Amino acid sequence: MAENRIRVDARGIACPGPITELVKAYRNAKNGDIIEVMATDPGFKPDVEAWIKRTGNQLLEFREEGGTYVAVIKVTAKK
Amino acid sequence: MKRRVVIIGGGSGGAILANNLPLEDFEVTVVDRSPYHYYWPWLLYVAFRGSRRPMKREIRSLLKPGVNFIQSGAQSVDLNNRKVVLENGKTLDYDYLVVATGSRPTYGLIGGHEKAVEKYGDYHSTIENAERVWKTVNSLKQGTFAIVVGGDPYRCPPSPLEGVFLAEEFFRSRGLRDRVKVVFAVPYPRPYPAEPMNEVVEPLLKERGVEYITFFTLDRIEEDRKVAVSMEGEELKYDALVVVPPHVGTDMKISPEDVLTTDRFIQADKFTNNIKGFDDAFVIGDASAVPVAKTGVTAHLQAGVVARRLQGEDARNNGRTNCPFDLGYGLGTFVISDYNNPVVKLPPSRFSHLAKIAFAAAYWDMVRYPELWNPIFEAYFEATEPAKLSKIYV
Numbered sequence: 001m002a003e004n005r006i007r008v009d010a011r012g013i014a015c016p017g018p019i020t021e022l023v024k025a026y027r028n029a030k031n032g033d034i035i036e037v038m039a040t041d042p043g044f045k046p047d048v049e050a051w052i053k054r055t056g057n058q059l060l061e062f063r064e065e066g067g068t069y070v071a072v073i074k075v076t077a078k079k
Numbered sequence: 080m081k082r083r084v085v086i087i088g089g090g091s092g093g094a095i096l097a098n099n100l101p102l103e104d105f106e107v108t109v110v111d112r113s114p115y116h117y118y119w120p121w122l123l124y125v126a127f128r129g130s131r132r133p134m135k136r137e138i139r140s141l142l143k144p145g146v147n148f149i150q151s152g153a154q155s156v157d158l159n160n161r162k163v164v165l166e167n168g169k170t171l172d173y174d175y176l177v178v179a180t181g182s183r184p185t186y187g188l189i190g191g192h193e194k195a196v197e198k199y200g201d202y203h204s205t206i207e208n209a210e211r212v213w214k215t216v217n218s219l220k221q222g223t224f225a226i227v228v229g230g231d232p233y234r235c236p237p238s239p240l241e242g243v244f245l246a247e248e249f250f251r252s253r254g255l256r257d258r259v260k261v262v263f264a265v266p267y268p269r270p271y272p273a274e275p276m277n278e279v280v281e282p283l284l285k286e287r288g289v290e291y292i293t294f295f296t297l298d299r300i301e302e303d304r305k306v307a308v309s310m311e312g313e314e315l316k317y318d319a320l321v322v323v324p325p326h327v328g329t330d331m332k333i334s335p336e337d338v339l340t341t342d343r344f345i346q347a348d349k350f351t352n353n354i355k356g357f358d359d360a361f362v363i364g365d366a367s368a369v370p371v372a373k374t375g376v377t378a379h380l381q382a383g384v385v386a387r388r389l390q391g392e393d394a395r396n397n398g399r400t401n402c403p404f405d406l407g408y409g410l411g412t413f414v415i416s417d418y419n420n421p422v423v424k425l426p427p428s429r430f431s432h433l434a435k436i437a438f439a440a441a442y443w444d445m446v447r448y449p450e451l452w453n454p455i456f457e458a459y460f461e462a463t464e465p466a467k468l469s470k471i472y473v
Contacts, residue, residue: 013370014421016272020231023266023296024342026310027188027230047268054294055311079312 004030008037011068015043019051026057026075034060035073044069081106084389085163085171087153087331088179089116089138091446092364092378096177099386099449102145109142110165112152116141118442119203119234120375123405126202126212126321127245134206141446153180155332158357175359175389178345179382180331182234182365182373184324189229190299192322198302199319202242203234203326215319216249221258222318224250227307228265229297230325234365234373237404237414239263239323240271240280244407247287256288264295264307264315273422276404276414283406283427297322326373329366344368349418350395351388352381361385369396372414376401380460383453399460403435411435413463420465424472 008025010018018039025035037048045062048071052059056077063070082105086093089111097109114137121134139148151167156176163171184204186192196204200211216224224246228239235241243263250259263270263284270284270291271277284291298310300320307315307322328343338346338355345362346355349369354360362369363385364378371377380399387394398418405411411432416422425431445452 014416015274016267017370019267020272024231026296043274050268051294055296077311079310 004033006033006035008035010037010039010041010044012040015041016047017041018044019047022048022051022071022073029075029078031075031078033075035071035075037071037073039069039071040067042069044071048073082174082389083172084108084175084177085110085173086177086179087111087156087163088181088364088366089113089142089148090179090181090364090378091116091375092181092382093177093179094138094141094446095379095449096179096363096382096386097146098141098143098447099383099453100389102143105389106147107145108147108149108171109138110149110151110153110163110171111138112150112166114138114150116446118439120238120403121439122202122204122206122209123238123241123245125206125209126200127216127242127249129213129217136443141443143447153331155334157334158338158354158360159334161359173359176361177385178329178331178354178360178362178366179364179378180329180366182232182326182328182344183330184233185327186324188325189297189322191302192229192300192324194302195300195320195322196324199321201321201324203238203324212321215321216246219250219259219319220255223260223262223316225262225264225307225315225317225320227263227295227297227315227320227322228267229322230266232373233323233326235402236272236372236374237402239265240284241405242321242323243289244283244287245405247289248407260290261288262290262292262315262317264292264297266294266296268293273414273416275422275424276412279412279424279426280404280406287407326365328368340368349398352385352396361388371396371398372400372402374400374402379456399465401460401463403431403438405432405435415463415465415468417465420469423465423468425468426472 010021058074061072115135124130151165199215200208269277296310352361363381365373384394402414410427
């Protein structure tokens with residue numbers, strides 16, 4: 001089965017917008033889904049790292065592309 | 080010939096916009112399902128102070144003479160053909176449309192949410208539910224009182240913590256503070272989502288002994304076991320629980336449908352409030368997907384911008400917020416920011432609390448007589464620009 005990829009565009013939204021958008025997407029996701037969040041707020045990196053650490057989901061990749069931060073997350077921790 | 084403006088929604092955004100339009104140039108029609116305009120921020124004081132102060136007025140009484148009011152919901156909007164079909168069967172044609180339908184709480188996303196509201200109430204939906212919270216806090220003599228943010232977005236970003244601070248003050252004033260534990264849980268990284276304001280409020284939570292849990296994404300409420308369960312299976316035990324409900328956008332049918340987000344907020348230009356792809360249609364206030372706080376002040380300021388744009392000015396939003404924040408014990412602050420400046424670290428003061436209460440007292444007059452209040456607000460917003468304040472409060 002193809003993995004379900006959920007894209008969240010939170011570019012141009014100030015902190016805490018990107019993390020709240022991620023949480024919104026997470027609510028509707030299932031274990032195994034991939035959430036890809038794009039954000040421009042520099043506060044997004046520490047927030048997403050803390051979110052991963054606390055919730056136990058998996059951060060597959062965090063990259064910066066010309067001022068946009070992209071976090072690729074695999075949902076694994078839902079009970 | 081007068082241009083026909085149809086405004087769907089008679090709340091803060093809709094009523095203020097209608098009263099700001101010159102009636103010699105515009106034929107203004109406000110449509111609302113409810114005959115009443117509610118001052119929603121007062122639900123907080125109904126819930127945690129038992130206030131009986133009236134918090135609704137008839138929309139008709141708030142509109143200037145000459146503004147038409149139709150009490151009916153809008154069933155559908157056809158943006159391409161400039162038509163609004165009302166629930167009463169009428170069809171309205173317009174030259175300009177403004178959607179100001181607000182946002183509404185939804186209870187379907189969290190298991191057991193509806194039952195919890197029936198039992199303990201909440202302060203983001205109705206007066207009855209806020210009164211239920213007042214009964215809840217009055218009947219709790221020991222145990223854990225929890226407020227949990229159920230999801231984003233919701234009206235009034237400070238409101239979850241305002242409830243926490245007022246509840247803590249209430250239990251202390253009743254001499255129950257050593258027997259009632261106050262717990263606050265949020266899905267984001269810190270008690271107040273924006274960092275600078277969090278630096279103001281987090282020390283107060285610690286000082287007052289309020290426990291808080293971050294990254295708690297509420298999945299379900301198991302009332303029989305009295306636990307709130309997160310998506311990762313973490314459990315929060317409670318004796319009474321108030322959940323801030325996530326909100327969704329309009330329930331009207333809109334075509335084309337692609338102007339709506341998945342949670343039914345209407346996409347618009349953040350500077351002009353034009354609905355995506357339409358220069359004759361706008362959305363203001365909570366109904367929009369524009370990345371600004373869902374508060375009355377936002378609706379008010381956007382209404383002013385749209386009123387000026389309809390009159391041919393190139394007015395633009397700057398994303399200004401100005402959310403009064405009750406910190407309990409007669410203290411308050413304001414959440415002030417704009418598109419170019421992050422939230423200001425405005426310290427707690429008695430003055431900010433008094434300003435919040437004074438604003439509530441002046442609210443109806445402010446909606447009804449914008450010609451008197453606009454200059455006062457303009458002076459206030461200029462004096463409190465975040466770029467200026469951030470130099471003082473670092």
